[in-house]
Amino acid sequence: MASIAAVFCFFVGIALTGYVGLLVRGELVYHHKSDVIAELSDIRAKLELEISRAVAHGLGLRDFLGEFQGDPFEPDDFRNIATELLETNSSIRSIGIAPGNVLQAVYPLASNESAIGLDYRSNAAQWPAVEQAMRSREIVISGPVDLVQGGRALLIRIPVYPAGFTSQPLAERSYWGVATLVMDEDKLLSFAGILPVQDDLRVSVVSRADGGSTETLLYGSEIPEESDPVAVPLVLPGAVAWELLAYPEGGWQSAGKQVWITQFVGSVLALVFSVMTFLLISEIYRARSIALHDPLTGLANRRLLEERMQQLAAMCERSGVGFEIFYLDLDAFKPVNDNYGHSVGDQLLIEIGQRLQNQTREYDTVARVGGDEFIVLTPGSMRQAEKETFTARLAERVNAVFEFSGTHIDIRASIGSASYPMDAATISDLLRIADGRMYAQKARSKQAAPNLPKGGVPQAG
Structure with a gap:
C-alpha cells in the first residue's frame, strides 16, 4: 500500500x-x-x-x-x-x-x-x-x-x-x-x-x-x-x-x-x-x-484476534457460516524459563508460533494472547470429527521435542475448542468456553499421567 x-x-x-x-x-x-x-x-x-x-x-x-x-x-x-x-x-x-x-x-x-x-x-x-x-x-x-x-x-x-x-x-x-x-x-x-x-x-x-x-x-x-x-x-x-x-x-x-x-x-x-x-x-x-501483533513472535495479538472474530461474527449474521477457535496453553512452561533462561523460553514461544502457522491455512489466524497461550482462529464451521482431527494434528505438531543448542526439551500443550455460534453468541463467552475446555483437557492430562516429567526436563541425546 x-x-x-x-x-x-x-x-x-x-x-x-x-x-x-x-x-x-x-x-x-x-x-x-x-x-x-x-x-x-x-x-x-x-x-x-x-x-x-x-x-x-x-x-x-x-x-x-x-x-x-x-x-x-x-x-x-x-x-x-x-x-x-x-x-x-x-x-x-x-x-x-x-x-x-x-x-x-x-x-x-x-x-x-x-x-x-x-x-x-x-x-x-x-x-x-x-x-x-x-x-x-x-x-x-x-x-x-x-x-x-x-x-x-x-x-x-x-x-x-x-x-x-x-x-x-x-x-x-x-x-x-x-x-x-x-x-x-x-x-x-x-x-x-x-x-x-x-x-x-x-x-x-x-x-x-x-x-x-x-x-x-x-x-x-x-x-x-x-x-x-x-x-x-x-x-x-x-x-x-x-x-x-x-x-x-x-x-x-x-x-x-x-x-x-x-x-x-x-x-x-x-x-x-x-x-x-x-x-x-x-x-x-x-x-x-x-x-x-505480538512483538516477540510476530503473531496477531489479542486485539487483532478479537477484531477478526468480530468481523467473522458480523459475516455470520448475513451468511450463517460461523468459525472455530482453538485455545492452546503450554504445560509447565515456567520451568523452561527457570532452568534455561528467558532467552530459551522466548525461542520456544517463537517455535510454537511457527509450528502453529505451519499447520494452518493462509486465511486462518494464529494469535498469542498470553505468556504461553495461543489461539488458532479458523473461518467456517467444522463437524465434530473434523475438529478432533484438527486438534490432534495441532497437538502432535506442538508436542514435538524442541531442540535448542544441543538440548532436547519435552513440550506438552493443552487445547480447548469452541464454535461460533453453536457454543456462544458473544466473543467473550466464546473465549471463556474455549479457555474452560482447555483447562479441563489440561486437568485430564495430569490425571492420566501424574508421574510424567514436567516440561523443561532435558532428554538424553
Missing part, C-alpha cells in the same frame, strides 16, 4: 509539474506574442503615417482641382503641384487626373503614356473603387491592382466635388472627376519596415471581406492560418478593413530556462513527496502492526 501510494503521488506530482510547465510555456508564448504585437504596432504606425501623408497631399490636390469648376481641364495646369507632391512624398509613384472618369493627365508622363485616355468605367479592375468614391464622396483606398501601364500599386481615389459657391454642402455639389495617387508598393513597404522576413518574423498585410471571413494577402509573406499569427488592425481612410499579421519563422517561443527549472524542481518535489508518502504510510503500517 505504501508503494502504491508513493507511486501514485509521484505520478500526480509529475502530472502537476507537466501542467505547470504548460502554464509556463503559455506565459512564454504570451510574452513573445506581446513583443511581436509591439513590433507590429510600430510597423502599423509607420504605414498609417505614410498613407495618411499621401491622403493629405491628395486633399490638397482636390482643392486645387476644384478651381476648374466649369472650365476646361488643361493637363499642364497641375504639373507644378504634382511635381511638389512627388518631391515631398517619395512613396507616391505617380498622380493621375480623370475629369468625368477619363484619365487625361498623369505625372510623371514617362512610362505612363499608355494610361492616358483610360475610361475607368470600362476597366473592370479599377471601376469599382472609382464608383465607390464617386457615390460615397469619400476617399477610397484600393489595391494592390494591376496598372494599365504595367506593374502593381496601391491606389488612393479622391473624388472631386467643386463648390459652386462658398459653403455649398457637399451633398449638393456636382461630381467633377477623380484624382488618383499611385503609391509605390516597394517604397511604401520599405518605409513601414515590411519585408518578406524581418527579425525572424513573417509579416503580411491582408484585407478581410465578408465580415472578416475571407482573407486576401496584399503585401508581405504568406502566413498559414493554423500557425496562430498575431494581428493588429490598420486604421486607414475609407474604412479599409486591413490587418497586419506576423508569425515567427521558428514558431512561438515556448521553451526556456523557466520551463526546465519548473520541470526539474517539480520532478524533485514529486520524488521527495512520494518518498515522504512512502515513509509516512510505512510508519503508520509499522505502528499499526506493532499495535496489533
